[in-house]
Amino acid sequence: MxxxxxxxxxxxxxxxxxxxxxxxxxxxxxxxxxxxxxxxxxxxxxxxxxxxxxxxxxxxxxxxxxxxxxxxxxxxxxxxxxxxxxxxxxxxEFSLKPDPFDLALARVGKDLVDELPRLLRGRRASIAATAEHHAVRLEQVDQYLTITEQHVLRHQTHRLRAELEWLDTVLADLPAIVDDEKTRETD
Incomplete structure (x- = not known):
């Protein structure tokens, strides 16, 4: 498409x-x-x-x-x-495109494992800023949009919220992820 x-x-x-x-x-x-x-x-x-x-x-x-x-x-x-x-x-049709982030996270490797907390927190901050910017922009243009266009932009809002919620679960598991990566590298 x-x-x-x-x-x-x-x-x-x-x-x-x-x-x-x-x-x-x-x-x-x-x-x-x-x-x-x-x-x-x-x-x-x-x-x-x-x-x-x-x-x-x-x-x-x-x-x-x-x-x-x-x-x-x-x-x-x-x-x-x-x-x-x-x-x-x-x-x-529904399209779920792979996010290269997932591959990088799954294969972070020993050289970056210690950087992972900083990188993930930075990613979360970036997504949160994008969500905030999106919310402000939506508020500014909402009155000019058709009902369908409002739903389209709210779809983006829901996707950003879902990404933040998912990333919060990754951050909560971060100590175990780092330990797992370090253990895997020594095996």
Whole structure:
């Protein structure tokens, strides 16, 4: 599943022809960085791929004043079909992506085992700060969001809380984890 494709094709299907800068401004306005897995700067490369795959097509070019010429694109029938498929796939399937943190924790090794308490407490502080920032941001934009968008952002809130709760259990077991790692290294 590609969230950036869902965003771009969906925006063109819902709002009509646009150029890359308009799509970027829309992504910034909708704060997609808060609830998707792509960055706004990735829009241009993905838009070029959608053009090469004929999921979008050029309509015309525009120039405002001394600004560079911009290509206006619209979604094609193939793009609408692809968007429908992407939405269905995304809404129907659950995706649990492996977190590289888990592998690093499981294989911390003797060189870092003594650093583990500091590293995990730092990670927890970082996640807590992210959760706090997210809560403040949600409060600021909540009144401008649709009901669905409110649920989407609250999903992030629940995921951050769950991560903190889980990390607290790891921190509670930290002495046993450190002892286990040291014992395993000597075996």
């Amino acid at each position: 590609s969230s950036i494709r869902v965003f771009l094709l969906g925006a063109l299907a819902e709002r009509g022809p646009m150029h890359g800068h308009q799509l970027r401004l829309l992504a910034e306005k909708e704060h997609v960085h808060m609830w998707t897995d792509f960055r706004v700067g990735a829009i241009y490369g993905t838009l070029n791929r959608l053009l090469s795959e004929e999921l979008v097509e050029p309509v015309r070019t525009e120039r405002e004043g001394a600004r560079p010429e911009r290509q206006i694109v619209r979604i094609t029938e193939a793009g609408r079909s692809s968007l429908d498929d992407l939405r269905l796939e995304t809404l129907a």
